[in-house]
Amino acid sequence: MKTGKSLTFRSILISYLVLCLAMLTVTIIGYSSSIFYVQKEIRNSAALRMREVVGKIENNIRLSYQLCDTLAVSGGLDDIALIEGNFSPQQILDSMKLKNTMSELNVQNNLCQNLHIYFLKSDSILSSNSQRREGKEDISFFCRQYGITAQDFYCWMTEENQKSYQVLSDNQIWFFRPVNDTQNNRIAVIFAEYSGSRLIGDPGAENCIYIETPEKENVIYSRKLEENQKNGYIKVEKQMSMFQWNCDMYVPNTLFYGELRRFAMILTAELLMLISVAVIGSWYFSKKTYVPVGNLISDNKKLSKKVKKKEETRECRELEKYLTGAVKNFPYASLNKLSDQEKYIMIQFAFDENGDAVFRDQEKKEKPEELEHFVLENILKEQIFEKYPGILLQPEKDFVAVVNLSELEHDEKEIRSLLKTIEQFYSRTFHISACIMIGECQSDYKKMKEAYHLLEESMQYLEFWSTSAPAGVYVYGEMMDADEDSHSSVYMTGSRRLLNCLESEDFEGAYRELNQIYQSAFSRNQKELRINRYRMYGLIGTLITTLDISANEEDKAYYQSLNYEERLFRIQSIHELLSESRAIFEAIIQYRQNKSAEREPEWMEEMQEYIQGHYQDCNMNVTSLAQEFGISVPHVSRSFKNFRDYGVLEYIHKVRLEHAKDMLKNDVRIKNIALDVGYTDAQAFTRAFKRYEGITPSQYKELISKNEA
Known part of the structure; x- marks a missing residue:
């Protein structure tokens, strides 16, 4: 027997090794062809990137000259340019306004590092990021900051070219735009300041850009490379149409070849590891091929339990679909887990929001769907299902248990006591508020859907009259009062008074009327739940409509800032209505008091x-x-x-x-x-x-x- 097993594993092992060798051969061929095509694509992609960078540089230069043109025609520049000698206080104020205009234009366009204006008559410089400089000493100090002489500066300011540039020694460049008066005499020069990295921008990855002007005095670069570093780069050249500049891009070789090399090493290591695992695993598991008959029987029992569990889960899902209306016919197969007793009760469980935090997976930040169901089902099995057969369902958000009864009155009291124990367990152990509603005893399983809807209605009743899900054990029918009046006339009278208060903008009175309606016109009878809901929505509609219609445009803008419509539409209970309306009214009253504090006309x-x-x-x-x-x-x-x-x-x-x-x-x-x-x-x-x-x-x-x- 072991010999046959060994031959089988030997055949599998040989086939696996042949497959690994074939995969390795194909990988080597693919890797070699990739090297060839990568070399070809390097220059193509670099040339494409070069065109994008050159287009961006030329566009930045055009936008800079447009910025200078806008500043040249702005108000105040000509007047300041014609001033000779010292500035008067008004002229100093005008120069400050011009400086603010320069700063605003520079911030809006987000192009150059600084913007300067040189005024020939007053021999002064106005910069967007520094104070005004006046006189030869200030001009000389300004030139020393940029590593140039005052003589070169004055020479550049009087050049005849309409638009020109100068490259400085510290990877900076100036673009000049002269300003002339009506007699075509030069009165000022606007020049925008760039650094090489700002003008060029980000060339991508580890690329480097060098720009050489026709004068070949200085170069502009995005990042400086030493001569010995350029050997590991591929150089791509392109001539720029503007100013006839020559642009060079240096692209590193390792950016492309490094990934291929790492890929080849990783793939080779994986193949070697797989081959080793296959050899060792085949040898080891060949000794473990014999399985005793007893183990097969044990595995068969475990499999049967899993199949039975899956079948029970499927039957519960069918019953849940019937309760929610997704299935019309009653699924009798779902009652296999219940006993033959005809009497049964339905119990609904609702938990507050703390349950989401307790049962949420902290690593995945999500709540497992079956964890809460699993916990409640095990608690019910321990407390109730051992004595009273039952099943746990989850038709929608809340859980519903169906429990068989034998002796009606005694069983109901005992189950109520056990449910109280469960509610206290959730509160002490998980710090979760559990609201448990016990339905009426039923004798016909076909009426299970009607019983479920009655439980839902009871839960809605509790939520309507509570600020949150009330913890405790409740019994359907205890909240009924057939003799209580619906108070229609009280509600109508209170609504009219509320409307009058809102239209007269008496918000304190409006809240008092709203509270009086809550105290007098809302019946506590569960049968009146639907009427109470309609009345609550009617009051919400009155609040929203009146606040929208009665306010002027100024007040309406403030009301909208309170988000009163969204806040009122989210209301689900009468307590939320009172709380939200109180907060809105107090904000409006404070707003009107602040307005009243202003001085009124005589x-x-x-x-x-x-x-x-x-x-x-x-x-x-x-x-x-x-x-x-x-x-x-x-x-x-x-x-x-x-x-x-x-x-x-x-x-x-x-x-x-x-x-x-x-x-x-x-x-x-x-x-x-x-x-x-x-x-x-x-x-x-x-x-x-x-x-x-x-x-x-x-x-x-x-x-x-x-x-x-």
Whole structure:
């Protein structure tokens, strides 16, 4: 038996060695051809890179001259250039403005290192990055900084060429642009300063660029190379069209050949290692080919357990699809793990966000999908499933357990106690808040979907009334109260008051009304959950719409900076609504207090006195008031909004309604009151009264009568 096994491994080993030799031969051929083609491609890629670099250099030079042209036609340069002798204070101020212009242009274009202007008449230099230099001593000091003589500098400043350049000894270059007056006399010279590395830019990798001018006095380079270093580089030349410069690029040989050499060494080492492993492995495992029958039986049992586990997992997935509606027909095969008992209950588990942090893989920064399921399933097996058969599902985000019962009342109490133990275990061990909802006892498995939806609704009820997922064990049905009223009239009245407060920009009152609606109009009955949600979304809609419509453009810009729409749309519970609305209202109140602290116009108090004295005029409006005081209509409206937190028309209505309420107390007819306080008819008066007071004039009279009684 061992002999046959040895022959088999010997055949495999020979075949493997032949394959390795064939792969090695192909690799050597490929490596040789790669060397040939790499040598060819080196010069092609270097030439292509050279064209890109030359194009970039020429483009930088063109942009520099465009920058000088822009500075030459900018305001102030001609005036400063015509000054002779010392500068006056105003002329010094003008030169500072010109210097700021130079600095701004240089920063915007991000081209040259420095920008200079030489003024011939005043014999001075103005630089964007240093102070103005004046007189021969300052000019000589300026020249010494760049390693040139003053005589050469004055010679360059008077050259006849319209656009020229000079290469300095320390890898720097100046580009000159003369400025002439209207008689074509030179009054100034603008020159941009570059270093070789800044003009050339990054030539890529370890490449080096040298530029030689026709004068061949100095060269410009991106990085300096010694003569002995140039032997390891390939030289590529190109003639530049601008100024007839000659550009040389040095490309290192090792940049291309080094990778191929390393590749060949690594591949050879890998092949040798594979051959060695194959020889040693074949010899070693040939002794281990005999497997006892007992080991085969043990392996078969392990395989059977794995197959059974996979089958159970597949059946659970089918039941999860049925609960979520992905599958219509009930999967009876999924109930194999449950007992024949007809009674069962469903239990839903929801965990807070700490669960993501506890079960997340710290190295991969992600949460394994099966880890949380595995932990909960093992806890349930230890606490509940040993006595009560059950399965654990995960239809969506939360987990659902289906548990069989035998004695209904006793079993429910015991399971509730065990679930409380599980909730406390999660809190103490993992610091995770577990919310556990126990459903009603069911006798028909076909109603499992309806029972699952009832559990979902119960969880939503808890989330609606809580700031976060409440920890604890809850039972479906304990949150029901069939006799509680839905408080529709209270909600409608509170909504109208809230709207009035928002329109009058009384945000403190708006929050009080919102809190009163929460206390009085929202039913705690779980059956009213959908109505409560609609009411909450209705209040959110009222807040968003009113804040958007009632604000002027300045206030609207501030409201948008609060991101109030996004914050309100994210709300999922009534507590979040109160918290977010409170924060938004406080920010708006602070904003309006800051605006009120500003100085208000003197005419505002006079206009208010005028309104109080002429409120009976039915033709009084914003336009008539603006004409009366000689102020524009937008200015009047904006000033009232900024300094009074209400509009002009709103103030007119408030003055009229205050007088109207006094007349209502004296039992005057509504029609007469309307005409006396400045309204055209009783309907207009009633609409205004209801808008600002929340009730009609008739209702106000009734309230007065009741209070007096």
